[in-house]
Amino acid sequence: MHARRGTESPATGSPPDKRVLEPDEIRRALTRIAHEILERTNGAGDILLLGIPTRGVPLAQRLAERAGEFEGRTIPWGSLDITMYRDDLRLRPARALGKTELPPAGIDGRTVVLVDDVLYSGRTVRAALDALTDLGRPRAVQLAVLVDRGHRELPIRADYVGKNLPTSQREQVKVLVSEVDGEDAVLLSEHEPDEPEHKGALA
Amino acid sequence: MNRHLIAASDLSRDDALLILDTAEELARISDRPIKKLPTLRGRTVVNLFFEDSTRTRISFEAAAKRLSADVINFSAKGSSVAKGESLKDTALTLEAMGADAVVIRHMASGAPHRLAGWIKGHVVNAGDGMHEHPTQALLDAFTIRRRLRGTPSGGLDGVRVTLVGDVLHSRVARSNIALLGTLGAEVTVVAPPTLLPLAVEGWPCAVSCDLDAVLPKTDVIMMLRVQQERMNAAYFPSVREYSRRYGLDVARMGALPEHAIVMHPGPMNRGVEIAAEVADSPRSTIVEQVANGVSVRMAVLYLLLGGADLGGTNE
Numbered sequence A: 001m002h003a004r005r006g007t008e009s010p011a012t013g014s015p016p017d018k019r020v021l022e023p024d025e026i027r028r029a030l031t032r033i034a035h036e037i038l039e040r041t042n043g044a045g046d047i048l049l050l051g052i053p054t055r056g057v058p059l060a061q062r063l064a065e066r067a068g069e070f071e072g073r074t075i076p077w078g079s080l081d082i083t084m085y086r087d088d089l090r091l092r093p094a095r096a097l098g099k100t101e102l103p104p105a106g107i108d109g110r111t112v113v114l115v116d117d118v119l120y121s122g123r124t125v126r127a128a129l130d131a132l133t134d135l136g137r138p139r140a141v142q143l144a145v146l147v148d149r150g151h152r153e154l155p156i157r158a159d160y161v162g163k164n165l166p167t168s169q170r171e172q173v174k175v176l177v178s179e180v181d182g183e184d185a186v187l188l189s190e191h192e193p194d195e196p197e198h199k200g201a202l203a
Numbered sequence B: 001m002n003r004h005l006i007a008a009s010d011l012s013r014d015d016a017l018l019i020l021d022t023a024e025e026l027a028r029i030s031d032r033p034i035k036k037l038p039t040l041r042g043r044t045v046v047n048l049f050f051e052d053s054t055r056t057r058i059s060f061e062a063a064a065k066r067l068s069a070d071v072i073n074f075s076a077k078g079s080s081v082a083k084g085e086s087l088k089d090t091a092l093t094l095e096a097m098g099a100d101a102v103v104i105r106h107m108a109s110g111a112p113h114r115l116a117g118w119i120k121g122h123v124v125n126a127g128d129g130m131h132e133h134p135t136q137a138l139l140d141a142f143t144i145r146r147r148l149r150g151t152p153s154g155g156l157d158g159v160r161v162t163l164v165g166d167v168l169h170s171r172v173a174r175s176n177i178a179l180l181g182t183l184g185a186e187v188t189v190v191a192p193p194t195l196l197p198l199a200v201e202g203w204p205c206a207v208s209c210d211l212d213a214v215l216p217k218t219d220v221i222m223m224l225r226v227q228q229e230r231m232n233a234a235y236f237p238s239v240r241e242y243s244r245r246y247g248l249d250v251a252r253m254g255a256l257p258e259h260a261i262v263m264h265p266g267p268m269n270r271g272v273e274i275a276a277e278v279a280d281s282p283r284s285t286i287v288e289q290v291a292n293g294v295s296v297r298m299a300v301l302y303l304l305l306g307g308a309d310l311g312g313t314n315e
Helices: A023-040 A056-071 A123-135 B013-031 B055-066 B087-096 B111-118 B134-148 B171-182 B211-217 B239-246 B250-254 B286-305
Strands: A018-021 A047-051 A077-079 A111-119 A140-148 A160-164 A172-176 A185-189 B044-049 B070-075 B101-106 B122-128 B160-164 B186-190 B206-208 B220-223 B261-263
Touching (some): A018 A023, A023 A160, A047 A056, A056 A077, A056 A111, A111 A123, B013 B134, B013 B171, B044 B055, B055 B134, B087 B101, B101 B111, B122 B134, B134 B171, B134 B261, B134 B286, B160 B211, B171 B186
Parallel strands (some): A047 A077, B044 B070, B044 B101, B160 B220, B186 B206
């Protein structure tokens, strides 16, 4: 989880990032997931897609739009910030908060599909489940991720996976989405990040 | 940002914007059925109040509780301070009880700064003498940004803010002038010459003694409380004269531009610095300021206490 939001290019001498998914492959994976969601939820009558900031949010939007096209109606989506529910807050300086935006109808009684870019330790998803509990009572919660890189530290699994990517813990998986990064790609780099990103550090 | 929040003048523009943006997210919590976050579970916040206060103390208490911190309220009345215990001994007692943060209000300017040197926890200034009241300035800036900006983000560049009244005794004015300047607002202070500090020319603000001339060029008017309790000399001939020259009545409110808002840090002296009709008008943000105070103080407590403590000092 910590390793997924990559820092800048590796130090000189490290091998270059390996591109494991190209834009077309990402598009096809999302299309397949959108179909799977519709299939598994019987047409997605009561679903709500919630992306986890930063990169889960545009992915949730794309999935909602795609599934909506296939079914010919609008599928609601939103974002769920989990910063305040993280279990590693005390390990580094306070972070800036992401946005939580829910449709006015809320999450009660809906099937919530959490959307994130990378599934790694499972701790982000654990935090998201806690955050959902404080927002209401969904009928069910499912999980969609673009990349599952393994190394779970909690009993959590994804319902929809774009690509299973076997990795070593020393590797770093970085998902780029055009809404945030200007391009779509999944990169795998060999180095271990020396210093995790301190977004919004107050120290 | 520092480990402590002692003065608004210590905040960089980035620090201030981070606090305001964080508060903007945290403000949504108050619309939820469960108004609580688990973030500061197991942390202890002590409210150490040597001076009377309603809204600030309650606001800090609500903020800490919404973040799941344990709150200990300490007021000087009925404590060992009444028996003559010094601030340092009180501080060491709190330290021994494991206070992770101390929110202090004290009648002596500089008390929070001294406290920060004695204890390991974080210190938040909730008003010290005639020095600063940084969280009030932050909540005022937050309120201005929400009311005057379509999207509440970024600074307050170009917003014309007029502070009226007892600038000399006002820690709210000092903190506001510092923070509003950092955020890019243009500040004018209006006060009787006797209630202006000696070195006001050096402050980052314009000075005027003519309220009526300033009103049409004002986006935000901030009325300061006439602080009878800090005045042991005659600063103006009579309350009635003060009110006539520097009070905000309905006619003066009419001279403000259409979009202008009226602020007051509270508690108000209705009929002295602000007329009751003005305080209760839709342009007044006085009640909003109280609600925003909780969000801003949550942001401050979260940003000071929520992450790892990397040590370091105040300077």
